Amino acid sequence: MGRDQGKLTPAESPSPRSGLRRRASRFFARHPGARVGAQIGAPGGWLLVVYIGSLTALIVTALYRLADDPTGLVTKLDTTIGFANFDRLISEPVYRNVALRTLQAAATVTIIDAIIAFPVAFFMGKVATPRTRRALVVAVTLPLWAGYLVKGYAWRSLLDPGGGALKQVLGHTPGFGYASSILVLAYLWFPFMVIPLFSGFERLPTSLLEASTDLGAKAGRTMRSVVLPQIVPSLVAGSIFTFSLTLGDFYMNRIVGGTTEFIGNVVYRQFSVDLPFAAAYAVVPIVIMVGYLLAVRRTGALDEL
Amino acid sequence: MGTMDPANSTPAVTIRDVTKRFGSVAAVDGVSLAIAPGEFFSLLGPSGSGKTTMLRMIAGFELPTSGRIELDGRDVTQSPPFDRDVNTVFQDYALFPHMNVMRNVEYGLRMKRVPKDERRTRAAHALATVRLEQFGDRKPDQLSGGQRQRVALARALVNEPKVLLLDEPLGALDLKLREEMQSELARIQRDVGITFIFVTHDQGEALTLSSRVAVFNHGRIEQVGTPREIYETPGSAFVAGFVGSASVIEGAAARALVGDDGPYSIRPERVTILAAETASSDANTIRANGQVTDVQYHGDGTRVQLQLEAGASMLAEVPNVGDQTSLPERGAKVTVGFRRSDMLSLHHAGAEPDQARAHVSRTHESGETP
Numbered sequence: 001m002g003r004d005q006g007k008l009t010p011a012e013s014p015s016p017r018s019g020l021r022r023r024a025s026r027f028f029a030r031h032p033g034a035r036v037g038a039q040i041g042a043p044g045g046w047l048l049v050v051y052i053g054s055l056t057a058l059i060v061t062a063l064y065r066l067a068d069d070p071t072g073l074v075t076k077l078d079t080t081i082g083f084a085n086f087d088r089l090i091s092e093p094v095y096r097n098v099a100l101r102t103l104q105a106a107a108t109v110t111i112i113d114a115i116i117a118f119p120v121a122f123f124m125g126k127v128a129t130p131r132t133r134r135a136l137v138v139a140v141t142l143p144l145w146a147g148y149l150v151k152g153y154a155w156r157s158l159l160d161p162g163g164g165a166l167k168q169v170l171g172h173t174p175g176f177g178y179a180s181s182i183l184v185l186a187y188l189w190f191p192f193m194v195i196p197l198f199s200g201f202e203r204l205p206t207s208l209l210e211a212s213t214d215l216g217a218k219a220g221r222t223m224r225s226v227v228l229p230q231i232v233p234s235l236v237a238g239s240i241f242t243f244s245l246t247l248g249d250f251y252m253n254r255i256v257g258g259t260t261e262f263i264g265n266v267v268y269r270q271f272s273v274d275l276p277f278a279a280a281y282a283v284v285p286i287v288i289m290v291g292y293l294l295a296v297r298r299t300g301a302l303d304e305l
Numbered sequence: 306m307g308t309m310d311p312a313n314s315t316p317a318v319t320i321r322d323v324t325k326r327f328g329s330v331a332a333v334d335g336v337s338l339a340i341a342p343g344e345f346f347s348l349l350g351p352s353g354s355g356k357t358t359m360l361r362m363i364a365g366f367e368l369p370t371s372g373r374i375e376l377d378g379r380d381v382t383q384s385p386p387f388d389r390d391v392n393t394v395f396q397d398y399a400l401f402p403h404m405n406v407m408r409n410v411e412y413g414l415r416m417k418r419v420p421k422d423e424r425r426t427r428a429a430h431a432l433a434t435v436r437l438e439q440f441g442d443r444k445p446d447q448l449s450g451g452q453r454q455r456v457a458l459a460r461a462l463v464n465e466p467k468v469l470l471l472d473e474p475l476g477a478l479d480l481k482l483r484e485e486m487q488s489e490l491a492r493i494q495r496d497v498g499i500t501f502i503f504v505t506h507d508q509g510e511a512l513t514l515s516s517r518v519a520v521f522n523h524g525r526i527e528q529v530g531t532p533r534e535i536y537e538t539p540g541s542a543f544v545a546g547f548v549g550s551a552s553v554i555e556g557a558a559a560r561a562l563v564g565d566d567g568p569y570s571i572r573p574e575r576v577t578i579l580a581a582e583t584a585s586s587d588a589n590t591i592r593a594n595g596q597v598t599d600v601q602y603h604g605d606g607t608r609v610q611l612q613l614e615a616g617a618s619m620l621a622e623v624p625n626v627g628d629q630t631s632l633p634e635r636g637a638k639v640t641v642g643f644r645r646s647d648m649l650s651l652h653h654a655g656a657e658p659d660q661a662r663a664h665v666s667r668t669h670e671s672g673e674t675p
Contacts, residue, residue, distance in 0.1 A: 207399035210366050213386040214393045215464065216416035225412075229403040 085280030125201025176258035192241035200234025323372030350521030407441035545570035558617035
């Protein structure tokens with residue numbers, strides 16, 4: 001009737017091993033700092049050299065200028081530091097206009113993408129069944145699998161005023177110009193807006209929407225008062241992509257933009273003629289993006305990235 | 306005066322033969338209920354039993370596949386949530402994270418375009434009701450779980466709805482806080498007099514708080530009754546087992562002990578472990594021999610699991626008072642005794658709720674004969 005007493009087997013004390021790997025493991029277990037260093041040291045170093053290094057080189061080059069060469073045959077860099085290039089790109093209207101046009105294009109593309117992506121992402125994140133949701137995620141990201149040039153020339157053949165598909169089917173095409181650049185860039189960066197929005201909607205608890213209708217709000221009011229404030233960080237996260245990708249793009253503009261010039265086109269053209277000026281002009285989108293990121297940091301959107 | 310007779314007044318909520326199917330699965334299957342104004346009514350059942358779906362249909366978040374839902378006599382079966390005079394306290398509280406506590410509580414009033422001054426006064430009053438007067442400026446993420454729970458309650462109560470729906474509101478709280486909130490909820494319900502419909506899987510919570518309980522299983526109601534009826538005269542084996550613990554005795558074992566096939570259920574606290582030499586002095590006491598198969602210490606009592614010689618297993622609860630040396634050990638042969646009247650007949654297992662109720666009151670009466 002007594003309880004069964006489990007027999008105690010003497011526990012085998014683990015024999016202390018002193019192999020090199022064990023010693024290393026023990027060292028890392030006791031020094032979390034060293035562990036982190038070993039984990040991110042190599043990729044961190046790579047990032048430092050390639051990314052920060054090239055950025056520094058760009059900014060330093062922008063402060064050089066072309067040496068005066070009376071013959072005009074040889075281009076040599078004058079490596080004295082100065083702001084002559086920046087003076088020039090601010091004072092000459094053509095460069096100011098190109099910069100403003102590029103800025104406007106980036107803003108327009110971002111707004112178009114946001115307006116189209118919002119309902120699509122809402123449907124994906126809050127309405128669709130898991131099966132439909134998966135299908136839509138694939139459908140939205142599918143264009144990313146096709147090459148940039150393939151998409152560019154596909155659009156070129158669609159938009160071609162001399163007998164492209166749009167002309168033949170609809171009888172009208174915007175042709176090659178600013179509008180086509182906006183259209184194609186909005187198409188190109190659409191997935192980068194949809195995906196952050198989709199993940200934002202997916203994380204938004206359905207009970208918040210239900211609580212809002214439960215308390216008497218109709219759909220529009222719930223969107224304005226509950227959904228939108230909650231989704232702003234995702235919207236901003238998406239806009240960082242669409243905005244910066246448009247600011248930096250130049251080749252799509254060459255394919256479908258006709259004679260329209262963006263910052264990228266000017267940099268590309270100046271690159272072989274006046275390298276320091278090209279570098280200075282390339283700093284413009286960087287400055288705009290830094291300003292934009294500083295402005296949106298307050299919204300918490302950077303936690304979304 | 307004051308208390309209303311459910312039979313003579315318009316029920317706050319009437320549910321007529323409501324069914325909700327998701328694909329081929331009937332989450333709620335032919336449920337009918339009438340809930341009187343001012344009741345604290347619990348929908349009790351295991352997860353997946355349909356209780357939450359039933360609540361969501363009353364709120365308007367789900368539409369029934371068939372059947373009818375009335376609020377205060379008005380058909381709201383197809384009405385959207387914003388057109389129903391009910392409010393919900395959500396399981397995850399669903400507080401708006403970008404609004405402070407005051408704006409959360411005011412939200413419903415703002416939707417109804419209540420003027421700002423009145424809004425402030427009523428929201429402040431609702432916050433006082435849940436004892437959070439000082440917290441109006443906080444954001445929800447600066448509050449503890451219990452405080453968020455109370456904000457959710459204030460946000461619903463401020464609208465003075467006909468019916469307040471609570472979807473497992475205490476599920477996310479730890480035990481101590483849950484017990485505090487239980488008495489808090491009971492107090493608030495007494496103070497405001499609003500009909501509460503309370504979904505829970507915690508039978509203790511349902512018994513403690515409710516004026517009546519509906520026990521759900523597989524989308525159907527097994528039994529409706531006061532907590533005492535549900536506990537003392539369960540209408541089915543499921544109710545007997547789900548609400549508190551019970552041993553179900555049927556077939557040959559029931560015939561050997563009581564004289565017919567049953568099924569019967571008996572509560573562990575009604576089973577006494579007798580000293581072996583005690584003679585049977587009471588004609589109403591049934592004695593049975595068995596062997597102890599398990600002993601579980603529960604703090605306030607000890608649960609002894611027995612295998613009876615008659616062929617059934619039975620649970621006995623020994624209160625942990627006084628001398629503990631008399632507790633049997635696993636494998637011991639013991640004699641147990643219980644009163645004939647503590648063997649509750651489960652004849653009507655699986656019966657329709659109305660019949661089950663009739664049956665419950667019948668056995669309740671017969672159960673009181675000495």
